[in-house]
Amino acid sequence: MTERALRLGTRRSKLAMAQSGQVAQEVRRLTGRPVELVEITTYGDTSREHLAQIGGTGVFVAALREALARGEVDFAVHSLKDLPTAQPDDLVLAAVPPREDPRDVLIARDGLTLDRLPDGARIGTGSPRRMAQLNAYARARRLRVETVPIRGNIDTRIGYVHSGELDAVVLAAAGLNRIGRADEVTDVLSEDFMLPAPGQGALAIECAASDADLAAALGDMDDPLTRAAVTAERSLLAALEAGCSAPVGALADLLGEEEVVTEMRLRGVVGTTDGSTLVQLSTTGPVPTSHGDAIALGRELASEMLAKGAAGLMGERAH
Numbered sequence: 001m002t003e004r005a006l007r008l009g010t011r012r013s014k015l016a017m018a019q020s021g022q023v024a025q026e027v028r029r030l031t032g033r034p035v036e037l038v039e040i041t042t043y044g045d046t047s048r049e050h051l052a053q054i055g056g057t058g059v060f061v062a063a064l065r066e067a068l069a070r071g072e073v074d075f076a077v078h079s080l081k082d083l084p085t086a087q088p089d090d091l092v093l094a095a096v097p098p099r100e101d102p103r104d105v106l107i108a109r110d111g112l113t114l115d116r117l118p119d120g121a122r123i124g125t126g127s128p129r130r131m132a133q134l135n136a137y138a139r140a141r142r143l144r145v146e147t148v149p150i151r152g153n154i155d156t157r158i159g160y161v162h163s164g165e166l167d168a169v170v171l172a173a174a175g176l177n178r179i180g181r182a183d184e185v186t187d188v189l190s191e192d193f194m195l196p197a198p199g200q201g202a203l204a205i206e207c208a209a210s211d212a213d214l215a216a217a218l219g220d221m222d223d224p225l226t227r228a229a230v231t232a233e234r235s236l237l238a239a240l241e242a243g244c245s246a247p248v249g250a251l252a253d254l255l256g257e258e259e260v261v262t263e264m265r266l267r268g269v270v271g272t273t274d275g276s277t278l279v280q281l282s283t284t285g286p287v288p289t290s291h292g293d294a295i296a297l298g299r300e301l302a303s304e305m306l307a308k309g310a311a312g313l314m315g316e317r318a319h
């Protein structure tokens with residue numbers, strides 16, 4: 001007996017299709033079942049407004065989740081950083097596969113690095129988090145840069161550099177790797193001054209909570225350490241009561257010598273988009289072995305950041 005194909009709901013963007021295609025192949029291998037891609041248009045794909053203005057949180061995800069809830073598709077692949085932190089009861093995060101490079105990168109004209117950009121360089125990014133950290137970095141070094149709000153898919157954003165409209169754009173390394181444009185990167189931005197968005201570089205594979213067999217099969221793709229890291233990062237975001245368009249960066253990584261992992265470190269940052277004020281803190285604890293432990297790590301850092309005034313920096317929106 002041949003089982004029917006599993007339907008994977010996906011956005012149409014090149015990045016979404018690349019991510020979904022890779023996951024589809026893995027699911028075919030794991031389940032022996034055919035997988036078909038079902039294309040779904042989301043509000044985030046059709047709106048021309050800036051993400052920060054339409055509220056950001058979940059615009060890419062809502063239409064996929066509605067298709068899941070209606071049973072039109074069996075599972076969906078999201079960029080984890082685009083997922084709102086609240087998990088709907090009827091859906092389950094069946095797998096968080098091993099993470100790609102979580103860092104942000106620069107694509108600049110003439111192969112320039114951040115430190116070599118000319119005075120007054122125009123750097124495109126629609127992300128308040130990237131603006132805040134770029135501007136803070138520039139202030140500390142007395143570089144004069146102008147952050148210019150842009151949006152659109154990855155190709156569109158890189159296009160602003162090729163057309164000469166902008167000197168550089170900031171993008172996630174993972175997305176460029178997935179669509180095969182990593183060779184255009186001119187500088188990798190160290191997380192020492194540019195913490196990525198919570199969950200950046202990781203994927204989330206989601207299905208209906210009622211579909212226990214499928215959830216279990218998809219669960220074979222889960223990487224527990226990636227899941228622990230992104231759970232801690234998202235717990236920080238949730239405890240700060242911020243969304244994906246807030247100026248919040250976070251990165252959890254493992255500390256230890258060689259193969260002996262000893263601890264998880266969680267770094268977090270909140271700032272004003274002009275970079276004049278940043279609250280940047282780090283906490284370290286045992287590697288979380290449960291969901292609750294990972295949540296606790298994020299909450300602990302959040303309370304330290306709130307005690308240092310983080311709340312006052314988050315109301316602000318990019319213009």
Ligand SMILES: NCc1[nH]cc(CCC(=O)O)c1CC(=O)O
Nearest residue numbers: 079081171172174175200201202
């Ligand atoms: N918000 C758009 C988005 N969602 C996920 C990625 C990149 C891939 C990832 O971080 O997993 C991007 C593009 C970007 O920020 O450059």
